[in-house]
Amino acid sequence: MDASAPAGTGVEFADKVKGQASLRTTGDFIVARGSMRTVVVAQCSRCLVKHQVPIEFDFCEDCSLAQIDEPISYSAELNDESVPIPILDHQMVDLSELVRQLLIVHLPSHTLCKPDCKGLCSHCGTDLNEGACECEVDEIDPRLAPLRKLLK
Ligand SMILES: [Zn+2]
Numbered sequence: 088m089d090a091s092a093p094a095g096t097g098v099e100f101a102d103k104v105k106g107q108a109s110l111r112t113t114g115d116f117i118v119a120r121g122s123m124r125t126v127v128v129a130q131c132s133r134c135l136v137k138h139q140v141p142i143e144f145d146f147c148e149d150c151s152l153a154q155i156d157e158p159i160s161y162s163a164e165l166n167d168e169s170v171p172i173p174i175l176d177h178q179m180v181d182l183s184e185l186v187r188q189l190l191i192v193h194l195p196s197h198t199l200c201k202p203d204c205k206g207l208c209s210h211c212g213t214d215l216n217e218g219a220c221e222c223e224v225d226e227i228d229p230r231l232a233p234l235r236k237l238l239k
Pocket residue numbers: 131132133134135136199200201204205206
């Protein structure tokens with residue numbers, strides 16, 4: 088595999104999807120086994136800055152010789168492990184649906200742009216990596232909050 092990521096994953100990619108897959112028939116199913124890697128453009132969970140996160144994983148999935156654009160197979164629940172992934176586009180094997188589902192499962196859910204990211208101020212939204220904001224004082228000692236109101 089060496090192709091652009093399929094549409095419908097909900098995220099951006101900074102690289103192509105690369106890897107290998109071998110298909111083996113077991114009678115009822117086609118088993119796709121291999122590994123793939125790519126680079127996801129993720130948002131920092133704290134400051135929302137976009138950064139690149141390489142991902143790499145092995146997989147072993149049941150597939151079926153069903154058409155990938157058939158509504159019945161296409162609406163297969165992602166978390167229902169028993170539904171084989173369709174891999175046929177007319178007479179051709181097309182792994183895009185397999186790749187799409189695998190990427191969604193392996194997307195990083197909680198990433199940071201750097202290990203010590205300070206994040207955004209929950210009050211004013213200032214990026215605290217770029218400097219402190221006025222409201223930081225309140226957060227250090229919440230008991231001062233009523234006083235601040237009196238001063239207004
Ligand atoms: Zn960050």
